[in-house]
Amino acid sequence: GFTLLKEIYPLKKDIFVLGITGPLGVGKSTFIDKIIEKMADDFDKIGVLLCDPSSPLSGGAFLGDRLRLKTKNENIFIRSMATRNFPYGISPSLPFIIDLFSASPYRNIIVETAGIGQGDVSIKNFSHLTLVLLSPLLGDEIQFLKGGLMEIGDILIVTKGDYDIAEPFYKTLKSSISIFYNDLIPVYMISSSNGFGIDDVYNEIMKRRLDLFSSNKYLEREKIRRLETFKYLLRELYTKKMIEKIEKEGDFKEIEDGKVNIYQKILDIIS
Ligand SMILES: Nc1nc2c(ncn2[C@@H]2O[C@H](COP(=O)(O)OP(=O)(O)OP(=O)(O)O)[C@@H](O)[C@H]2O)c(=O)[nH]1
Ligand SMILES: [Mg+2]
Structure with a gap:
Protein backbone atom coordinates (compact mmCIF):
# COMPACT_ATOMS: atom_id res chain seq x y z
CA GLY A 1 0.00 0.00 0.00
CA PHE A 2 2.68 2.49 0.92
CA THR A 3 4.66 1.83 -2.25
CA LEU A 4 1.63 2.97 -4.22
CA LEU A 5 1.17 5.98 -1.94
CA LYS A 6 4.83 6.87 -2.40
CA GLU A 7 4.38 6.80 -6.19
CA ILE A 8 1.24 8.94 -6.20
CA TYR A 9 2.44 11.47 -3.62
CA PRO A 10 3.95 13.77 -6.27
CA LEU A 11 0.73 13.50 -8.32
CA LYS A 12 -1.44 14.88 -5.56
CA LYS A 13 -3.79 17.73 -6.45
CA ASP A 14 -5.77 20.06 -4.22
CA ILE A 15 -8.45 18.25 -2.33
CA PHE A 16 -11.28 19.63 -0.22
CA VAL A 17 -12.20 17.61 2.85
CA LEU A 18 -15.41 18.48 4.66
CA GLY A 19 -15.35 16.89 8.11
CA ILE A 20 -18.68 16.19 9.78
CA THR A 21 -18.74 15.26 13.42
CA GLY A 22 -21.14 15.15 16.34
CA PRO A 23 -22.45 12.67 18.88
CA LEU A 24 -24.01 9.32 17.95
CA GLY A 25 -27.38 9.59 16.29
CA VAL A 26 -27.32 13.38 15.95
CA GLY A 27 -28.19 13.16 12.24
CA LYS A 28 -24.81 13.25 10.48
CA SER A 29 -25.57 10.66 7.80
CA THR A 30 -29.06 12.00 7.14
CA PHE A 31 -27.61 15.49 6.65
CA ILE A 32 -24.96 14.14 4.26
CA ASP A 33 -27.72 12.44 2.29
CA LYS A 34 -29.40 15.86 1.91
CA ILE A 35 -26.33 17.65 0.55
CA ILE A 36 -24.44 15.12 -1.59
CA GLU A 37 -26.62 15.46 -4.66
CA LYS A 38 -26.12 19.23 -4.62
CA MET A 39 -22.39 18.74 -4.19
CA ALA A 40 -22.28 16.27 -7.06
CA ASP A 41 -24.06 18.84 -9.24
CA ASP A 42 -21.44 21.43 -8.32
CA PHE A 43 -18.28 19.32 -8.42
CA ASP A 44 -19.06 16.26 -10.53
CA LYS A 45 -17.32 13.66 -8.41
CA ILE A 46 -17.81 13.33 -4.65
CA GLY A 47 -16.26 10.89 -2.20
CA VAL A 48 -18.02 10.06 1.05
CA LEU A 49 -16.13 8.28 3.80
CA LEU A 50 -18.14 7.10 6.76
CA CYS A 51 -16.27 6.07 9.86
CA ASP A 52 -18.43 3.45 11.55
CA PRO A 53 -17.92 2.49 15.13
CA SER A 54 -17.67 -1.26 14.98
CA SER A 55 -18.09 -3.99 17.45
CA PRO A 56 -14.94 -5.93 18.28
CA LEU A 57 -17.11 -9.03 17.81
CA SER A 58 -18.25 -8.33 14.26
CA GLY A 59 -14.85 -6.87 13.45
CA GLY A 60 -16.18 -4.77 10.62
CA ALA A 61 -18.33 -1.77 9.91
CA PHE A 62 -22.03 -2.34 10.36
CA LEU A 63 -22.63 -0.53 7.06
CA GLY A 64 -25.76 0.97 8.55
CA ASP A 65 -24.67 4.36 7.30
CA ARG A 66 -24.50 3.19 3.76
CA LEU A 67 -28.12 2.20 4.06
CA ARG A 68 -29.03 5.70 5.22
CA LEU A 69 -27.42 7.23 2.14
CA LYS A 70 -29.94 6.55 -0.56
CA THR A 71 -28.20 8.09 -3.55
CA LYS A 72 -27.70 6.03 -6.68
CA ASN A 73 -25.59 8.71 -8.37
CA GLU A 74 -22.59 7.07 -10.04
CA ASN A 75 -20.45 10.12 -9.42
CA ILE A 76 -20.77 9.67 -5.67
CA PHE A 77 -18.39 7.14 -4.18
CA ILE A 78 -19.48 6.02 -0.70
CA ARG A 79 -17.43 3.89 1.58
CA SER A 80 -17.89 2.83 5.19
CA MET A 81 -14.76 2.22 7.17
CA ALA A 82 -14.59 0.52 10.54
CA THR A 83 -12.96 2.40 13.38
CA ARG A 84 -12.36 -0.92 15.18
CA ASN A 85 -10.90 -0.21 18.58
CA PHE A 86 -9.29 2.94 17.33
CA PRO A 87 -10.01 5.68 19.86
CA TYR A 88 -10.03 8.65 17.50
CA GLY A 89 -13.51 8.42 15.99
CA ILE A 90 -11.94 8.04 12.56
CA SER A 91 -10.85 4.95 10.70
CA PRO A 92 -7.12 4.21 11.08
CA SER A 93 -6.73 4.38 7.31
CA LEU A 94 -8.49 7.73 6.85
CA PRO A 95 -5.36 9.95 6.71
CA PHE A 96 -3.80 8.08 3.80
CA ILE A 97 -7.10 7.38 2.03
CA ILE A 98 -7.46 11.17 1.78
CA ASP A 99 -4.05 11.31 0.08
CA LEU A 100 -5.12 8.50 -2.22
CA PHE A 101 -8.23 10.47 -3.21
CA SER A 102 -6.16 13.57 -3.92
CA ALA A 103 -4.57 11.72 -6.84
CA SER A 104 -8.00 10.63 -8.14
CA PRO A 105 -10.90 12.50 -9.79
CA TYR A 106 -12.65 12.49 -6.39
CA ARG A 107 -11.22 15.62 -4.84
CA ASN A 108 -14.22 16.84 -2.92
CA ILE A 109 -14.63 14.57 0.03
CA ILE A 110 -17.06 14.35 2.93
CA VAL A 111 -15.93 12.48 6.03
CA GLU A 112 -18.34 11.47 8.79
CA THR A 113 -16.73 10.59 12.11
CA ALA A 114 -17.96 7.73 14.24
CA GLY A 115 -19.42 10.04 16.88
CA ILE A 116 -18.09 7.98 19.75
CA GLY A 117 -16.62 10.67 21.94
CA GLN A 118 -13.85 13.17 22.43
CA GLY A 119 -11.55 11.35 20.00
CA ASP A 120 -13.73 12.61 17.18
CA VAL A 121 -11.99 15.98 17.44
CA SER A 122 -9.06 14.44 15.53
CA ILE A 123 -11.05 15.00 12.32
CA LYS A 124 -10.05 18.66 12.55
CA ASN A 125 -6.46 17.72 11.65
CA PHE A 126 -7.51 16.10 8.40
CA SER A 127 -10.27 18.36 7.13
CA HIS A 128 -10.36 21.82 5.61
CA LEU A 129 -13.75 22.71 7.03
CA THR A 130 -15.32 21.05 10.05
CA LEU A 131 -19.03 20.93 10.81
CA VAL A 132 -20.13 20.07 14.33
CA LEU A 133 -23.68 18.76 14.58
CA LEU A 134 -25.62 18.94 17.82
CA SER A 135 -29.06 17.58 18.54
CA PRO A 136 -31.61 19.38 20.71
CA LEU A 137 -32.54 15.97 22.09
CA LEU A 138 -29.15 15.54 23.71
CA GLY A 139 -29.64 18.05 26.48
CA ASP A 140 -27.45 20.70 28.03
CA GLU A 141 -25.62 22.50 25.25
CA ILE A 142 -23.04 23.86 27.69
CA GLN A 143 -21.78 20.30 28.14
CA PHE A 144 -20.62 20.41 24.54
CA LEU A 145 -18.65 23.56 25.19
CA LYS A 146 -16.79 21.67 27.91
CA GLY A 147 -16.34 18.56 25.80
CA GLY A 148 -14.05 20.28 23.32
CA LEU A 149 -16.21 19.23 20.41
CA MET A 150 -17.56 22.70 19.72
CA GLU A 151 -14.11 24.25 19.68
CA ILE A 152 -13.22 22.40 16.50
CA GLY A 153 -16.34 23.49 14.60
CA ASP A 154 -16.02 26.03 11.81
CA ILE A 155 -19.80 25.87 11.55
CA LEU A 156 -22.20 24.62 14.25
CA ILE A 157 -25.42 22.98 13.24
CA VAL A 158 -28.43 22.19 15.39
CA THR A 159 -30.16 19.19 13.84
CA LYS A 160 -33.74 17.93 14.08
CA GLY A 161 -35.17 21.44 13.84
CA ASP A 162 -38.62 19.93 13.36
CA TYR A 163 -38.79 19.18 17.11
CA ASP A 164 -40.38 21.90 19.27
CA ILE A 165 -37.41 21.97 21.64
CA ALA A 166 -34.99 22.69 18.77
CA GLU A 167 -35.71 26.42 18.54
CA PRO A 168 -34.99 27.30 22.22
CA PHE A 169 -31.94 25.02 22.13
CA TYR A 170 -30.69 26.79 19.01
CA LYS A 171 -31.27 30.25 20.53
CA THR A 172 -29.43 29.41 23.74
CA LEU A 173 -26.58 27.88 21.81
CA LYS A 174 -26.33 30.84 19.48
CA SER A 175 -26.16 33.33 22.34
CA SER A 176 -23.57 31.27 24.27
CA ILE A 177 -21.49 31.02 21.13
CA SER A 178 -21.66 34.74 20.46
CA ILE A 179 -20.41 35.38 24.03
CA PHE A 180 -17.55 32.88 23.78
CA TYR A 181 -16.53 33.45 20.18
CA ASN A 182 -17.78 36.93 19.28
CA ASP A 183 -20.10 35.62 16.57
CA LEU A 184 -17.13 34.28 14.62
CA ILE A 185 -18.63 30.82 14.46
CA PRO A 186 -21.94 30.65 12.59
CA VAL A 187 -24.72 28.57 14.11
CA TYR A 188 -27.47 27.08 11.96
CA MET A 189 -30.58 25.09 12.62
CA ILE A 190 -31.67 22.44 10.14
CA SER A 191 -34.20 19.70 9.72
CA SER A 192 -33.30 16.85 7.45
CA SER A 193 -36.86 15.61 7.58
CA ASN A 194 -38.55 18.77 6.26
CA GLY A 195 -35.54 20.38 4.58
CA PHE A 196 -35.47 23.49 6.78
CA GLY A 197 -32.13 25.31 6.71
CA ILE A 198 -30.35 22.79 4.48
CA ASP A 199 -29.83 25.24 1.60
CA ASP A 200 -28.51 27.93 3.97
CA VAL A 201 -25.94 25.56 5.43
CA TYR A 202 -24.95 24.31 2.00
CA ASN A 203 -24.44 27.90 0.77
CA GLU A 204 -22.34 28.67 3.85
CA ILE A 205 -20.16 25.61 3.17
CA MET A 206 -19.64 26.72 -0.43
CA LYS A 207 -18.85 30.27 0.64
CA ARG A 208 -16.28 29.02 3.14
CA ARG A 209 -14.80 26.63 0.59
CA LEU A 210 -14.29 29.50 -1.88
CA ASP A 211 -12.84 31.64 0.86
CA LEU A 212 -10.33 28.89 1.74
CA PHE A 213 -9.05 28.63 -1.81
CA SER A 214 -8.96 32.35 -2.45
CA SER A 215 -6.93 33.10 0.67
CA ASN A 216 -3.94 31.48 2.33
CA LYS A 217 -6.26 29.56 4.67
CA TYR A 218 -6.24 26.48 2.46
CA LEU A 219 -2.45 26.29 2.61
CA GLU A 220 -2.54 26.73 6.37
CA ARG A 221 -4.91 23.76 6.73
CA GLU A 222 -2.80 21.72 4.32
CA LYS A 223 0.30 22.38 6.42
CA ILE A 224 -1.53 20.99 9.43
CA ARG A 225 -2.88 18.02 7.47
N1 LIG B 1 -37.09 14.17 13.28
C1 LIG B 1 -35.90 14.16 12.71
N2 LIG B 1 -35.16 13.04 12.77
C2 LIG B 1 -33.94 13.04 12.21
C3 LIG B 1 -33.40 14.19 11.55
N3 LIG B 1 -32.18 13.91 11.10
C4 LIG B 1 -31.95 12.63 11.45
N4 LIG B 1 -33.00 12.10 12.11
C5 LIG B 1 -33.12 10.73 12.65
O1 LIG B 1 -32.16 10.53 13.64
C6 LIG B 1 -31.65 9.19 13.59
C7 LIG B 1 -30.15 9.21 13.48
O2 LIG B 1 -29.78 9.82 12.25
P1 LIG B 1 -28.40 9.53 11.54
O3 LIG B 1 -28.33 10.38 10.34
O4 LIG B 1 -28.16 8.09 11.39
O5 LIG B 1 -27.41 10.08 12.66
P2 LIG B 1 -25.83 9.89 12.71
O6 LIG B 1 -25.32 11.08 13.43
O7 LIG B 1 -25.29 9.62 11.36
O8 LIG B 1 -25.73 8.61 13.61
P3 LIG B 1 -24.42 7.70 13.83
O9 LIG B 1 -23.75 7.54 12.51
O10 LIG B 1 -24.99 6.43 14.37
O11 LIG B 1 -23.59 8.43 14.84
C8 LIG B 1 -32.34 8.53 12.42
O12 LIG B 1 -33.41 7.79 12.89
C9 LIG B 1 -32.82 9.70 11.58
O13 LIG B 1 -33.95 9.38 10.83
C10 LIG B 1 -34.25 15.37 11.50
O14 LIG B 1 -33.87 16.42 10.98
N5 LIG B 1 -35.45 15.28 12.11
MG1 LIG C 1 -24.05 8.11 10.70
Whole structure:
Protein backbone atom coordinates (compact mmCIF):
# COMPACT_ATOMS: atom_id res chain seq x y z
CA GLY A 1 0.00 0.00 0.00
CA PHE A 2 2.68 2.49 0.92
CA THR A 3 4.66 1.83 -2.25
CA LEU A 4 1.63 2.97 -4.22
CA LEU A 5 1.17 5.98 -1.94
CA LYS A 6 4.83 6.87 -2.40
CA GLU A 7 4.38 6.80 -6.19
CA ILE A 8 1.24 8.94 -6.20
CA TYR A 9 2.44 11.47 -3.62
CA PRO A 10 3.95 13.77 -6.27
CA LEU A 11 0.73 13.50 -8.32
CA LYS A 12 -1.44 14.88 -5.56
CA LYS A 13 -3.79 17.73 -6.45
CA ASP A 14 -5.77 20.06 -4.22
CA ILE A 15 -8.45 18.25 -2.33
CA PHE A 16 -11.28 19.63 -0.22
CA VAL A 17 -12.20 17.61 2.85
CA LEU A 18 -15.41 18.48 4.66
CA GLY A 19 -15.35 16.89 8.11
CA ILE A 20 -18.68 16.19 9.78
CA THR A 21 -18.74 15.26 13.42
CA GLY A 22 -21.14 15.15 16.34
CA PRO A 23 -22.45 12.67 18.88
CA LEU A 24 -24.01 9.32 17.95
CA GLY A 25 -27.38 9.59 16.29
CA VAL A 26 -27.32 13.38 15.95
CA GLY A 27 -28.19 13.16 12.24
CA LYS A 28 -24.81 13.25 10.48
CA SER A 29 -25.57 10.66 7.80
CA THR A 30 -29.06 12.00 7.14
CA PHE A 31 -27.61 15.49 6.65
CA ILE A 32 -24.96 14.14 4.26
CA ASP A 33 -27.72 12.44 2.29
CA LYS A 34 -29.40 15.86 1.91
CA ILE A 35 -26.33 17.65 0.55
CA ILE A 36 -24.44 15.12 -1.59
CA GLU A 37 -26.62 15.46 -4.66
CA LYS A 38 -26.12 19.23 -4.62
CA MET A 39 -22.39 18.74 -4.19
CA ALA A 40 -22.28 16.27 -7.06
CA ASP A 41 -24.06 18.84 -9.24
CA ASP A 42 -21.44 21.43 -8.32
CA PHE A 43 -18.28 19.32 -8.42
CA ASP A 44 -19.06 16.26 -10.53
CA LYS A 45 -17.32 13.66 -8.41
CA ILE A 46 -17.81 13.33 -4.65
CA GLY A 47 -16.26 10.89 -2.20
CA VAL A 48 -18.02 10.06 1.05
CA LEU A 49 -16.13 8.28 3.80
CA LEU A 50 -18.14 7.10 6.76
CA CYS A 51 -16.27 6.07 9.86
CA ASP A 52 -18.43 3.45 11.55
CA PRO A 53 -17.92 2.49 15.13
CA SER A 54 -17.67 -1.26 14.98
CA SER A 55 -18.09 -3.99 17.45
CA PRO A 56 -14.94 -5.93 18.28
CA LEU A 57 -17.11 -9.03 17.81
CA SER A 58 -18.25 -8.33 14.26
CA GLY A 59 -14.85 -6.87 13.45
CA GLY A 60 -16.18 -4.77 10.62
CA ALA A 61 -18.33 -1.77 9.91
CA PHE A 62 -22.03 -2.34 10.36
CA LEU A 63 -22.63 -0.53 7.06
CA GLY A 64 -25.76 0.97 8.55
CA ASP A 65 -24.67 4.36 7.30
CA ARG A 66 -24.50 3.19 3.76
CA LEU A 67 -28.12 2.20 4.06
CA ARG A 68 -29.03 5.70 5.22
CA LEU A 69 -27.42 7.23 2.14
CA LYS A 70 -29.94 6.55 -0.56
CA THR A 71 -28.20 8.09 -3.55
CA LYS A 72 -27.70 6.03 -6.68
CA ASN A 73 -25.59 8.71 -8.37
CA GLU A 74 -22.59 7.07 -10.04
CA ASN A 75 -20.45 10.12 -9.42
CA ILE A 76 -20.77 9.67 -5.67
CA PHE A 77 -18.39 7.14 -4.18
CA ILE A 78 -19.48 6.02 -0.70
CA ARG A 79 -17.43 3.89 1.58
CA SER A 80 -17.89 2.83 5.19
CA MET A 81 -14.76 2.22 7.17
CA ALA A 82 -14.59 0.52 10.54
CA THR A 83 -12.96 2.40 13.38
CA ARG A 84 -12.36 -0.92 15.18
CA ASN A 85 -10.90 -0.21 18.58
CA PHE A 86 -9.29 2.94 17.33
CA PRO A 87 -10.01 5.68 19.86
CA TYR A 88 -10.03 8.65 17.50
CA GLY A 89 -13.51 8.42 15.99
CA ILE A 90 -11.94 8.04 12.56
CA SER A 91 -10.85 4.95 10.70
CA PRO A 92 -7.12 4.21 11.08
CA SER A 93 -6.73 4.38 7.31
CA LEU A 94 -8.49 7.73 6.85
CA PRO A 95 -5.36 9.95 6.71
CA PHE A 96 -3.80 8.08 3.80
CA ILE A 97 -7.10 7.38 2.03
CA ILE A 98 -7.46 11.17 1.78
CA ASP A 99 -4.05 11.31 0.08
CA LEU A 100 -5.12 8.50 -2.22
CA PHE A 101 -8.23 10.47 -3.21
CA SER A 102 -6.16 13.57 -3.92
CA ALA A 103 -4.57 11.72 -6.84
CA SER A 104 -8.00 10.63 -8.14
CA PRO A 105 -10.90 12.50 -9.79
CA TYR A 106 -12.65 12.49 -6.39
CA ARG A 107 -11.22 15.62 -4.84
CA ASN A 108 -14.22 16.84 -2.92
CA ILE A 109 -14.63 14.57 0.03
CA ILE A 110 -17.06 14.35 2.93
CA VAL A 111 -15.93 12.48 6.03
CA GLU A 112 -18.34 11.47 8.79
CA THR A 113 -16.73 10.59 12.11
CA ALA A 114 -17.96 7.73 14.24
CA GLY A 115 -19.42 10.04 16.88
CA ILE A 116 -18.09 7.98 19.75
CA GLY A 117 -16.62 10.67 21.94
CA GLN A 118 -13.85 13.17 22.43
CA GLY A 119 -11.55 11.35 20.00
CA ASP A 120 -13.73 12.61 17.18
CA VAL A 121 -11.99 15.98 17.44
CA SER A 122 -9.06 14.44 15.53
CA ILE A 123 -11.05 15.00 12.32
CA LYS A 124 -10.05 18.66 12.55
CA ASN A 125 -6.46 17.72 11.65
CA PHE A 126 -7.51 16.10 8.40
CA SER A 127 -10.27 18.36 7.13
CA HIS A 128 -10.36 21.82 5.61
CA LEU A 129 -13.75 22.71 7.03
CA THR A 130 -15.32 21.05 10.05
CA LEU A 131 -19.03 20.93 10.81
CA VAL A 132 -20.13 20.07 14.33
CA LEU A 133 -23.68 18.76 14.58
CA LEU A 134 -25.62 18.94 17.82
CA SER A 135 -29.06 17.58 18.54
CA PRO A 136 -31.61 19.38 20.71
CA LEU A 137 -32.54 15.97 22.09
CA LEU A 138 -29.15 15.54 23.71
CA GLY A 139 -29.64 18.05 26.48
CA ASP A 140 -27.45 20.70 28.03
CA GLU A 141 -25.62 22.50 25.25
CA ILE A 142 -23.04 23.86 27.69
CA GLN A 143 -21.78 20.30 28.14
CA PHE A 144 -20.62 20.41 24.54
CA LEU A 145 -18.65 23.56 25.19
CA LYS A 146 -16.79 21.67 27.91
CA GLY A 147 -16.34 18.56 25.80
CA GLY A 148 -14.05 20.28 23.32
CA LEU A 149 -16.21 19.23 20.41
CA MET A 150 -17.56 22.70 19.72
CA GLU A 151 -14.11 24.25 19.68
CA ILE A 152 -13.22 22.40 16.50
CA GLY A 153 -16.34 23.49 14.60
CA ASP A 154 -16.02 26.03 11.81
CA ILE A 155 -19.80 25.87 11.55
CA LEU A 156 -22.20 24.62 14.25
CA ILE A 157 -25.42 22.98 13.24
CA VAL A 158 -28.43 22.19 15.39
CA THR A 159 -30.16 19.19 13.84
CA LYS A 160 -33.74 17.93 14.08
CA GLY A 161 -35.17 21.44 13.84
CA ASP A 162 -38.62 19.93 13.36
CA TYR A 163 -38.79 19.18 17.11
CA ASP A 164 -40.38 21.90 19.27
CA ILE A 165 -37.41 21.97 21.64
CA ALA A 166 -34.99 22.69 18.77
CA GLU A 167 -35.71 26.42 18.54
CA PRO A 168 -34.99 27.30 22.22
CA PHE A 169 -31.94 25.02 22.13
CA TYR A 170 -30.69 26.79 19.01
CA LYS A 171 -31.27 30.25 20.53
CA THR A 172 -29.43 29.41 23.74
CA LEU A 173 -26.58 27.88 21.81
CA LYS A 174 -26.33 30.84 19.48
CA SER A 175 -26.16 33.33 22.34
CA SER A 176 -23.57 31.27 24.27
CA ILE A 177 -21.49 31.02 21.13
CA SER A 178 -21.66 34.74 20.46
CA ILE A 179 -20.41 35.38 24.03
CA PHE A 180 -17.55 32.88 23.78
CA TYR A 181 -16.53 33.45 20.18
CA ASN A 182 -17.78 36.93 19.28
CA ASP A 183 -20.10 35.62 16.57
CA LEU A 184 -17.13 34.28 14.62
CA ILE A 185 -18.63 30.82 14.46
CA PRO A 186 -21.94 30.65 12.59
CA VAL A 187 -24.72 28.57 14.11
CA TYR A 188 -27.47 27.08 11.96
CA MET A 189 -30.58 25.09 12.62
CA ILE A 190 -31.67 22.44 10.14
CA SER A 191 -34.20 19.70 9.72
CA SER A 192 -33.30 16.85 7.45
CA SER A 193 -36.86 15.61 7.58
CA ASN A 194 -38.55 18.77 6.26
CA GLY A 195 -35.54 20.38 4.58
CA PHE A 196 -35.47 23.49 6.78
CA GLY A 197 -32.13 25.31 6.71
CA ILE A 198 -30.35 22.79 4.48
CA ASP A 199 -29.83 25.24 1.60
CA ASP A 200 -28.51 27.93 3.97
CA VAL A 201 -25.94 25.56 5.43
CA TYR A 202 -24.95 24.31 2.00
CA ASN A 203 -24.44 27.90 0.77
CA GLU A 204 -22.34 28.67 3.85
CA ILE A 205 -20.16 25.61 3.17
CA MET A 206 -19.64 26.72 -0.43
CA LYS A 207 -18.85 30.27 0.64
CA ARG A 208 -16.28 29.02 3.14
CA ARG A 209 -14.80 26.63 0.59
CA LEU A 210 -14.29 29.50 -1.88
CA ASP A 211 -12.84 31.64 0.86
CA LEU A 212 -10.33 28.89 1.74
CA PHE A 213 -9.05 28.63 -1.81
CA SER A 214 -8.96 32.35 -2.45
CA SER A 215 -6.93 33.10 0.67
CA ASN A 216 -3.94 31.48 2.33
CA LYS A 217 -6.26 29.56 4.67
CA TYR A 218 -6.24 26.48 2.46
CA LEU A 219 -2.45 26.29 2.61
CA GLU A 220 -2.54 26.73 6.37
CA ARG A 221 -4.91 23.76 6.73
CA GLU A 222 -2.80 21.72 4.32
CA LYS A 223 0.30 22.38 6.42
CA ILE A 224 -1.53 20.99 9.43
CA ARG A 225 -2.88 18.02 7.47
CA ARG A 226 0.55 17.06 6.07
CA LEU A 227 2.31 17.22 9.40
CA GLU A 228 -0.51 15.47 11.26
CA THR A 229 -0.63 12.72 8.61
CA PHE A 230 3.10 12.19 8.96
CA LYS A 231 3.02 12.13 12.77
CA TYR A 232 -0.02 9.91 12.71
CA LEU A 233 1.59 7.35 10.40
CA LEU A 234 4.72 7.38 12.46
CA ARG A 235 2.78 6.82 15.67
CA GLU A 236 0.59 4.07 14.28
CA LEU A 237 2.99 2.20 12.04
CA TYR A 238 6.35 2.69 13.65
CA THR A 239 5.09 1.65 17.06
CA LYS A 240 3.37 -1.41 15.62
CA LYS A 241 6.53 -2.42 13.72
CA MET A 242 8.63 -1.92 16.82
CA ILE A 243 6.37 -4.10 18.97
CA GLU A 244 6.40 -6.86 16.32
CA LYS A 245 10.18 -6.70 16.07
CA ILE A 246 10.65 -6.98 19.81
CA GLU A 247 8.19 -9.86 19.95
CA LYS A 248 10.05 -11.65 17.16
CA GLU A 249 13.32 -11.24 18.96
CA GLY A 250 11.77 -13.21 21.79
CA ASP A 251 11.97 -10.41 24.31
CA PHE A 252 8.31 -10.62 25.28
CA LYS A 253 8.95 -13.82 27.22
CA GLU A 254 11.81 -12.23 29.12
CA ILE A 255 9.67 -9.19 29.88
CA GLU A 256 6.85 -11.41 31.16
CA ASP A 257 9.23 -13.37 33.32
CA GLY A 258 10.71 -10.21 34.81
CA LYS A 259 14.15 -10.97 33.38
CA VAL A 260 14.32 -7.65 31.60
CA ASN A 261 14.29 -4.24 33.25
CA ILE A 262 11.51 -2.74 31.16
CA TYR A 263 12.66 0.82 31.84
CA GLN A 264 16.18 0.01 30.67
CA LYS A 265 14.67 -1.64 27.60
CA ILE A 266 12.61 1.46 26.78
CA LEU A 267 15.64 3.71 27.26
CA ASP A 268 17.60 1.46 24.85
CA ILE A 269 14.84 1.71 22.25
CA ILE A 270 14.22 5.44 22.37
CA SER A 271 17.80 6.61 22.75
N1 LIG B 1 -37.09 14.17 13.28
C1 LIG B 1 -35.90 14.16 12.71
N2 LIG B 1 -35.16 13.04 12.77
C2 LIG B 1 -33.94 13.04 12.21
C3 LIG B 1 -33.40 14.19 11.55
N3 LIG B 1 -32.18 13.91 11.10
C4 LIG B 1 -31.95 12.63 11.45
N4 LIG B 1 -33.00 12.10 12.11
C5 LIG B 1 -33.12 10.73 12.65
O1 LIG B 1 -32.16 10.53 13.64
C6 LIG B 1 -31.65 9.19 13.59
C7 LIG B 1 -30.15 9.21 13.48
O2 LIG B 1 -29.78 9.82 12.25
P1 LIG B 1 -28.40 9.53 11.54
O3 LIG B 1 -28.33 10.38 10.34
O4 LIG B 1 -28.16 8.09 11.39
O5 LIG B 1 -27.41 10.08 12.66
P2 LIG B 1 -25.83 9.89 12.71
O6 LIG B 1 -25.32 11.08 13.43
O7 LIG B 1 -25.29 9.62 11.36
O8 LIG B 1 -25.73 8.61 13.61
P3 LIG B 1 -24.42 7.70 13.83
O9 LIG B 1 -23.75 7.54 12.51
O10 LIG B 1 -24.99 6.43 14.37
O11 LIG B 1 -23.59 8.43 14.84
C8 LIG B 1 -32.34 8.53 12.42
O12 LIG B 1 -33.41 7.79 12.89
C9 LIG B 1 -32.82 9.70 11.58
O13 LIG B 1 -33.95 9.38 10.83
C10 LIG B 1 -34.25 15.37 11.50
O14 LIG B 1 -33.87 16.42 10.98
N5 LIG B 1 -35.45 15.28 12.11
MG1 LIG C 1 -24.05 8.11 10.70
